[in-house]
Amino acid sequence: MRQLIILLFIGLAITVSSCREDFVFEPSTGDLAFSRDTVYLDTVFTNIGSSTYTLKVYNKSSKDIKIPTIQLGKGLNSKYRMTVDGMIGENNRIFRDVELLAKDSMFIFIEVTSDVADANPTDFLYTDQIQFDSGANLQQVELVTLIQDAYFIFPNRENGIYDTIPIGFDEDNNVVETRGRNLSNNHPDNGDEFNFNTDKPYVVYGYASVPNGETLTIPGGARVHFHAESGIVVQAGATLKVEGGISSTAALENEVIFEGDRLEPGFSDVPGQWGTIYLRQGSTNHSIKNLTIKNAIIGLLVENNFGTTMTIENTQIYNSSNVGLLARAAKIEGKNMVINNAGEASLACTLGGNYEFKHCTFNNNWPSSRQVAVLLNNYFELENGSTEVFPLNQADFKNCIIYGSNNFELNIDKDDTQTFNFNFSKCLVKFGTSTLQLYAFIYADENNIRRNRNPKFLDVQKNKLNIGDDSAAKGFGININVPNDILGNPRSGVFDLGAYNSIVFPSN
Structure with a gap:
């Protein structure tokens, strides 16, 4: 027994010695x-x-x-x-x-x-x-x-509590607020925040609010970056004017760009990085030219814009995790618009309204069986089971492309108890086979609607929705007085569908 104990101690000593030699650094x-x-x-x-x-x-x-x-x-x-x-x-x-x-x-x-x-x-x-x-x-x-360096817009904080701004009402008609602050005419660091500068970008934390009676003007060349859960809210009685221009170089020197504040290449096309540009009910006289919106939850949210027509020209909205352009009972005239990829709809015209879109490209390749390029709707279902219905007085699509990865990229969601006027003239529409009378217009006249014909975009994944010389959208349109395409190239003689004139793609 004694010899066994001695052998155990010897073995333990050898083991410890061996471990120590293994970890001599x-x-x-x-x-x-x-x-x-x-x-x-x-x-x-x-x-x-x-x-x-x-x-x-x-x-x-x-x-x-x-x-x-x-x-x-x-x-x-x-x-x-x-x-x-x-x-x-x-x-x-x-x-x-x-x-x-x-x-x-x-x-x-x-x-x-x-x-x-x-x-x-x-x-x-x-x-x-x-x-x-x-x-x-x-x-x-x-x-x-x-x-x-940048101009920073963020809510003030006092005693650990941030400033808030109103964004709507709950079911009990109580005001709903979110973190943010009103812009200032004479901010100590940024100067006049209602007239953006172009010497350095803007970075927004929380929501920048344009109060009643004010106009936010954003000139060509401006760059605006939004942190997570941030954006711009234009309140009732206020106005947004984006005044971008056609650029001549790849730097997009005259374009206005809204995107997230993550500048790494890995975030360049990641949806849902920030909130939205929200034009609240009662805001008025908006105009947008040459604006690119990237990677928001909702790119542009427009509510009942007080009876005035909002104009949107040469504008691109990409990679929205929810909707690219969400309009509610709004009045919008869009020309040379491109909206690509959104979790639900690239364009959603809901709760009725008045809409006219000319030479626009609406595409949606979101990886979902339920996404669409265009949604038209004139009602809203309340939680108590009742329905509110609104007149869709006008929804005209002229020389437009409506396409995507699903079989049905157009969803018309209609309540027959209220006005629902729509018209598609010289459009290419991705729409499978349906026996519903509501969609009979798609099948009625091949000379007016090209169904399920491939526009052959340059590169959908890179948001390059240019069309080639062999596109089904080439030459199918008519002259509707939109003289130039989104790049400023003249339309003459042959009128292609969508926002871009057709080109011969470079060979690989």
């Missing part, structure tokens, strides 16, 4: 390998945190090593911060005696929050390095970020 000799030699963090706005970027560090040797220091070159003063294999070190900037097993690797996650004043004044780049060890064993990975 030698000093690093400067032979680390990296997944990249420079980490480029995409453009960020001043004082707005970046996304998280990854660097992988490899120990390709057969020895367990200990790295004496991993730190940012600017030390605790750096605007970058990082974690090393889940460790936070000294204020996420300095790490000591970091162990790395033989033939193993570790992850470093990097972020940055910097002011434009910290960047190089000539190129607005903010740089630093991740330094591994020092002296003869020093290895470095460069960090580079472009810092962009």
